[in-house]
Amino acid sequence: MKELQFDSAVIGGGAAGMAAALELSARGLSCAVIEREDELGGILMQCIHNGFGLIEFNEELSGPEFAQRLEEKVRSAAITPFCGATVIEVEDNGEHKVISCVSGAWGVIRIKARAVVLAMGCRERNRGNIRIPGSRPAGVFTAGLAQRLVNIEGYIPGKDVVIIGSGDIGLIMARRMSWIGCKVHAVVEILPYPSGLTRNIVQCLKDFGIPLYLSHLTTNIYGQDRVEGVEVTPIENGALMFDRSFRIPCDTVLLSVGLVPENELSRSLGIDLSPMTNGPWVDSTLMTSVPGVFACGNVLHVHDLVDFVVEEARRAGSFAADWLAGRRKDKELRVKAGSNVRYVTPGRLDPARDNKLYLRTLIVKNDAVLEVRLNNKTVRSQKKSHVQPSEMISFNLGPSELAAARESPDSVLEVSIL
Ligand SMILES: Cc1cc2nc3c(=O)[nH]c(=O)nc-3n(C[C@H](O)[C@H](O)[C@H](O)COP(=O)(O)OP(=O)(O)OC[C@H]3O[C@@H](n4cnc5c(N)ncnc54)[C@H](O)[C@@H]3O)c2cc1C
Known part of the structure; x- marks a missing residue:
């Protein structure tokens, strides 16, 4: 087993993790970044559309371009990235946190650090989370998984698509699936207003003539081996209008029904979670309820723009450096x-x-x-x-x-x- 020691460690090598590590390193602290994927970048790597970095770089970049800019800085700083290493446990041993990771290349690694920044991002809610009735055929994917299949793995998950939920990932995928020759029949949203950004409603649905059914619930998914269609029911004054239900034939359903911070490690460390954000509760220095453990980016609360993620992560890195320098907070409100x-x-x-x-x-x-x-x-x-x-x-x-x-x-x- 490999045992290493750093002043600080960041768990997750997405935009948040890289930005926090850069700040820690700029303050003269040794820093490890532990990332379970084989490369740094996180969710940005599958977002090949543009629209990233307008605030941070005053330019419109794709996700991988944005990630590359941060990664180049990480590689030229005194930061040690461990890619392909999954953190399975973090223990608080008083003076040090002990991070246990498993990696195909190195086996088990144990990293000791005095401060830890959590930057594990978030995960997608799935069919089980929203309990859509119906059979269990193949062809139901979360929108982010479909995005990874199309943009990274090079697979087309289906041809005739219905998207449930109007979150940004679903909207982006409506456009992406149209571009690769699929027919996107509809986006179905339970709320009376869209869940995604206005610019995505315009650029991903309106520009492609894809109908958006607001105040509609998906009340059934049909199909035995493969999805054959969905039943959609209008909602009026909170009641389901079953007499006006209609069926949309399709072979693929993409779910874009929300994101939840990745909390397993936070829970195992005994960190208090906020029922409002679903991420860790943090104080004015972005420190969690466990002293010396900080949180930023989508693991803290789900952000819509990567620029805000980077801004928050820099502050988390800076507060962690202050804490390591012995600065303790004054009175808070x-x-x-x-x-x-x-x-x-x-x-x-x-x-x-x-x-x-x-x-x-x-x-x-x-x-x-x-x-x-x-x-x-x-x-x-x-x-x-x-x-x-x-x-x-x-x-x-x-x-x-x-x-x-x-x-x-x-x-x-x-x-x-x-
Ligand atoms: C489809 C989509 C479209 C978007 N479009 C835009 C846009 O147009 N413009 C914009 O500004 N923003 C956009 N965003 C938002 C922005 O990209 C994200 O909010 C931001 O990149 C999140 O960064 P993060 O570092 O918090 O999380 P992530 O990028 O998810 O990084 C978390 C990292 O932690 C790693 N990790 C998790 N658990 C472990 C573990 N146990 N051990 C080791 N590593 C672990 C993960 O592998 C991952 O790499 C979009 C997001 C999505 C999903």
């Missing part, structure tokens, strides 16, 4: 999701410095207002021309707005969308 807010992260803020917050709303609204209240007094009231659940909102709060929290020990900040 608690953050609470108010009206029409599904979640706001992080769960604590430091009133003495600038804090970045990310939130997702529960509503679709034009002319909305982002309202921030500290101890029941409004400290920010900011107009938002349009809000919707699929578009993450980010904002900064600094010492001047949080001044009152420095005097009052049990301060609470509440963020609402009105």
Whole structure:
């Protein structure tokens, strides 16, 4: 068994993991990045469409191009990547975390590090998670798996496609499947509004004449050996209108019904999870409930843009470096999701410095207002021309707005969308 020691270790070599490692290395700390795939890049490697990096590089890049830019920096920094190594356990032994990985090339590796950044990304919800009735034929895939089959493995999963859920991966795959000669018959969405970004609705559905059925539920999947069709039922005032159900023949169903942070390692380490984000609960320094363990990117909460992932990951790396340098946080105030807010992260803020917050709303609204209240007094009231659940909102709060929290020990900040 190989045993190694580093100042810090990052689990996951996607955009978040690479960005966090670069920050740790820039602060003079030795850093290992452990990635289960054979190369760095994470989910970006299968996203061959463009639209990445508008904020980070002021350019429109494909996913692999974006990953390559980060990887080149990682390779020229004092960072040790372990690719093809899957982390199976992380133990907290007080001064050190001990990370156990298995790798085809090296067998079992044990890496000791004083700080760990979790950057394991997220996984797709599947048919079992949403309990679609019907038989169990072949031909039902998650949209991300279909994307990998088409873009990396070079297989076409089917010819006549229905997509369930209007998340971004499903929308991107509607366009991709059309480009490779498949017929995409419909995208079926249970909610009255799309779950994906507006730009993807336009560029991936409207431009290809693919119908989007909002407020429709997939009530059956037919077929014995292979999918033969789906039954779709309209929803009105919360009730299923079975008298208006219709059937769409198809041989392939792609599911794009949400992503969930990859929590197995976090759970085994005893990290507190947030029921709102489904990822680890973190404080103002992106540190989890286990001291010395930080989290960023899609393992913390599901992001829509990689630019935000990289920004957050840099801060996680920087906070981990501060922690290793012995800096401990001062007094923090608690953050609470108010009206029409599904979640706001992080769960604590430091009133003495600038804090970045990310939130997702529960509503679709034009002319909305982002309202921030500290101890029941409004400290920010900011107009938002349009809000919707699929578009993450980010904002900064600094010492001047949080001044009152420095005097009052049990301060609470509440963020609402009105
Ligand atoms: C289909 C799709 C389209 C997108 N389109 C856009 C777009 O147009 N523009 C945009 O800006 N953003 C887009 N995004 C979002 C953006 O790409 C992602 O949010 C971002 O790349 C996620 O980075 P991450 O590092 O958090 O996660 P990931 O990239 O998922 O990286 C996590 C890594 O951790 C590794 N890992 C997990 N568990 C272990 C373990 N136990 N041991 C070792 N390694 C492990 C995984 O193998 C993976 O490589 C898209 C995302 C998807 C899925």
